[in-house]
Amino acid sequence: MSTTEDRSAGSGMSAEELVDEARHWWETDIIDIRPGEIALRGYPIEQLIGRVGFVDTIWLMLRGELPSRAEVTLLEAALVASVDHGPQAPSIAIARMATTCGVPVNGAMASAINVLDDIHGGPGQQCMELYLEIDAALEQGQGLDEAVGLALQRRRDAGVTYIPGFGHRFHPLDPRTPRLLSLVDAAAAEGTVSGRFATIGRAVEAAIGAAKPRPIPMNVDGVTAVIYCELGFTPELGRGVFILARSVGILAHASEQMVQGGRIKGPLPKSIGYTYTGPARRSVPETGDERRSTS
Template sequence: MTVETGDDVRRRVADWWGTSVSRIEPGVIELRGHPIQELLGTTSLTDGIWLMLHGTLPTPRQAELLDAALVGSLDHGPHAPSIAVARMSATCGVGLNNAIANGVNVMGDVHGGAGQQCLELYTEIRDLAAAGTGHAEATRVVVQQWQARSKYLPGFGHRFHPRDPRRDPLLGLVERAVADSVVAGDFLAAGLAVEAAIAPVPMNIDGATAVIYGELGFPAPLARGLFVIARSVGILAHAWEEMQGGRRIKGPIPPDIRPTYRPA
């Protein structure tokens, strides 16, 4: 039996939460190897997000794409469940952190998860096409498989907008980035192929941001995480606005309107 020395124990404890994300010591804060004092005033929040997730700083064009995707996901009004829950929470005497957390916690596979799912869809098409199945056939096969599992294809169609106003400007940025060899264009091609295959149903914000996140090299689960980061800003703004109104215990409908009673 090996007997651990004090140094062995300290090393094992220190390794328990070993990380390459940050280095924090007395007088030292480094993010992915970059001293914080060198980042402050020179690095935007979007650059910082890229740094924390990719481990390097982005080029200006990469940052432009990521920033546009984040801005596109900031808010969608009080009828979005995450916003509504946060606003109701804000009237219940909780802090902003609780209201934000409550809003974030309702973002699941149905509300908030479509970007991740759509990027998984695009990735399947890209990989199948790269394996030698033609791009058109890969799109047909993958779309058919997804539609067999659900009548909703993530990233396409919108319950509110006939055509999502965020689609065209976001894809326009990607098209210019492809033309300038900033990104390869594989995910843009997959997204446009799906849109053509299921026309006239257009791509929505989740489909457009999935194109961007795929082109920028983010794995599919991070598409959901990045959406949560962006939407948290909208949640914060709505929760703060609700707190300024002073109303207490605000429910989902005005108190003079009663829910329909349906006898069992």
């Protein structure tokens, strides 16, 4: 059996150096755990428990410091707005379908979260990148309309036809948007946030709509992107906190479906067909020579 000395000899390091390397293998500013002690970002867990809310803790974990009350109010509003959009939202439908396939709650949640990518649930990240790009142009002295126009043009040039954070399948006007924007406006009036990303978001909405016969309103991803930018989150964290919020709805639906039961539910009842667009019925050729090569 090999000893620590043998292994350290093999790696060319002394035993002390090997242990030191192992100690630094994982480095984190987030949590300090010792026997009988747990501290998040330096705060003893027993002081956080019962005194600090879950949203404060999300902020502490992601940003390193405890947020102000006003910051929590705004972040919490964005999280509440994002928890659910019903069984026709693909993420929710997937959680429910997975459950009826016998997948346990962790698998149902993971399956659902997997689709929260660039198009569904995740566009907030790209929308934040758009807002931040416009904000950087404003910092350099460009006018708002020019900065918005150029940023949208860059996306059109790159083949992007759908600007993330705008438009909605169901809602001509997303009911979450005006309410959340009003909270951002109030927070800006109180000096909690600058309000400049709300201005940018509204300008993007106006610019997209100007090119179309009907408005393309800011959706929940677009308005929560405003909030996450106002609060100083990075785009990746913006997507991550949206996923945290939507996970609540995903869990609720998976759990409800488990109680309701049901086996192998597809996206629609079997009485409702789908549209087949392939070849009409035909006979399989008798010989291989009669088969037409498609390669």
